[in-house]
Amino acid sequence: MRGALNVVVATIAIIVAVAVAAGPRPYAAAMRVFASPPGRLVMVGWTFAFLYHLLNGVRHLFWDLGIGFERTPRHASGWLAVLGSVGLTLAVWALIWANHRS
Amino acid sequence: MSLRSPLGRVLGLGSAKEGTGHWLAQRVSAVALIPLTLWFMFSLLALPALDYATVRAWLSYPLSGFLAVLLIAVLTHHSYLGTMEVIEDYVPSAGSKFVSLLFLRFLYVLVGGASLFAILRVAFSP
Numbered sequence: 725m726r727g728a729l730n731v732v733v734a735t736i737a738i739i740v741a742v743a744v745a746a747g748p749r750p751y752a753a754a755m756r757v758f759a760s761p762p763g764r765l766v767m768v769g770w771t772f773a774f775l776y777h778l779l780n781g782v783r784h785l786f787w788d789l790g791i792g793f794e795r796t797p798r799h800a801s802g803w804l805a806v807l808g809s810v811g812l813t814l815a816v817w818a819l820i821w822a823n824h825r826s
Numbered sequence: 827m828s829l830r831s832p833l834g835r836v837l838g839l840g841s842a843k844e845g846t847g848h849w850l851a852q853r854v855s856a857v858a859l860i861p862l863t864l865w866f867m868f869s870l871l872a873l874p875a876l877d878y879a880t881v882r883a884w885l886s887y888p889l890s891g892f893l894a895v896l897l898i899a900v901l902t903h904h905s906y907l908g909t910m911e912v913i914e915d916y917v918p919s920a921g922s923k924f925v926s927l928l929f930l931r932f933l934y935v936l937v938g939g940a941s942l943f944a945i946l947r948v949a950f951s952p
Contacts, residue, residue, distance in 0.1 A: 731905050731909055734905060735937070738898075738937055738941045741941050741944045742940055742941065742944045744878070744882055744948055745943070745944035745945070745947045745948050746944075748878045751878045751881075755876065755877075774863070774867075778860070778863065781860075782860070784856075785853065785857065816867070816871065819871055820871070823871075823874075
């Protein structure tokens with residue numbers, strides 16, 4: 725269920741890929757949508773959804789290996805996934821913001 | 827109405843003989859997606875701009891095109907396995923479950939096919 729949101733937004737990435745192949749005009753139209761305020765909001769939300777899915781997915785892979793089931797590591801890795809994905813989202817968008825300003 | 831309990835009805839029938847493959851494929855594709863998605867994110871972050879010419883030039887490099895094809899293939903499969911599980915677990919009736927799963931399969935082949943075609947078109951056109 726955690727991936728359901730990622731599925732919706734991964735569709736956007738596919739629109740970009742198809743837009744690049746379709747030519748400069750469709751690409752520019754797609755980029756205008758992503759650069760708009762609601763588009764930006766969706767992109768930031770997607771960055772968080774992806775990074776959270778990634779970190780929590782690694783957490784699940786460790787569980788599959790039988791590591792980290794006890795209360796303390798379980799809670800610690802949970803917070804690491806939540807706070808880590810928030811921090812990484814901020815880092816990614818700070819980088820994008822810094823690149824676009826120069 | 828049968829007086830046999832749900833447990834009594836399935837005892838002795840054995841396992842469904844499937845499911846492990848689905849579970850394993852989900853984990854294996856998840857492991858493959860760790861480097862692939864990170865490569866994708868860092869590549870886009872490293873691009874000087876996101877205009878048409880820059881993005882197209884990036885995707886035209888053989889290594890970028892190759893990894894993008896792998897990313898789309900594995901990501902589509904992983905996503906298909908995940909959404910399939912949601913439908914299997916939450917759609918109540920057998921009829922609507924069958925229709926949803928069929929629709930899902932068509933949708934994923936369509937989306938994955940379109941993405942692969944798009945990447946290959948950029949990679950192989952001069």
